[in-house]
Amino acid sequence: MTTSDTEELTLTPAQIEGPYYKVGSPKRSTLIEPGITGTPLVLTGQVLNERGKPIPDAVLDFWQSDDRGNYDMVGNILRGHVLTDQHGRYSLETIVPACYEPRQARHVHVKVQGVSRPYTTQLYFSDDPDRVKDNFYMKELEVQIDDLPDGRKRGQYTFVIRQVTEKDNVTPESLASRVA
Numbered sequence: 567m568t569t570s571d572t573e574e575l576t577l578t579p580a581q582i583e584g585p586y587y588k589v590g591s592p593k594r595s596t597l598i599e600p601g602i603t604g605t606p607l608v609l610t611g612q613v614l615n616e617r618g619k620p621i622p623d624a625v626l627d628f629w630q631s632d633d634r635g636n637y638d639m640v641g642n643i644l645r646g647h648v649l650t651d652q653h654g655r656y657s658l659e660t661i662v663p664a665c666y667e668p669r670q671a672r673h674v675h676v677k678v679q680g681v682s683r684p685y686t687t688q689l690y691f692s693d694d695p696d697r698v699k700d701n702f703y704m705k706e707l708e709v710q711i712d713d714l715p716d717g718r719k720r721g722q723y724t725f726v727i728r729q730v731t732e733k734d735n736v737t738p739e740s741l742a743s744r745v746a
């Protein structure tokens with residue numbers, strides 16, 4: 567993905583948080599642990615700023631339902647956050663969530679932040695035939711899913727978020743940590 571100095575990439579659309587977010591998720595690269603069932607899914611991609619520069623140390627905080635459509639509101643089952651590497655890349659191992667009323671689309675919730683406001687959104691899956699019936703589904707938030715030979719699924723999604731600028735009345739230190 568390339569861009570000139572004046573051209574900006576299309577930002578990842580924000581979506582509602584929904585009722586199931588909890589602060590304090592553990593930092594971990596896999597949400598699969600004993601007791602978790604379902605189809606494993608490896609989700610990878612990048613976090614870019616509005617000029618297409620990879621954002622290192624961005625936080626991606628994921629939460630989702632299990633393969634029966636339930637969220638854990640007591641503990642941290644299927645909740646976790648990862649950081650991007652120096653190239654703005656992230657990787658998360660999880661499972662394909664089930665759907666639950668009143669939603670029609672399987673989805674993963676995520677909050678992304680990297681010297682920016684937090685962006686709350688949801689990701690959908692290209693191989694979910696019911697996704698288009700969902701009121702919140704957007705093509706721009708669709709993860710391209712591939713089936714791996716070992717039965718897992720693999721998905722890729724690139725987030726584009728706007729970083730803080732001088733207009734945001736931030737400190738010089740905040741601006742200095744922005745990816746130029």
Ligand SMILES: [Fe+2]
Pocket residue numbers: 584586631673675
């Ligand atoms: Fe949800």
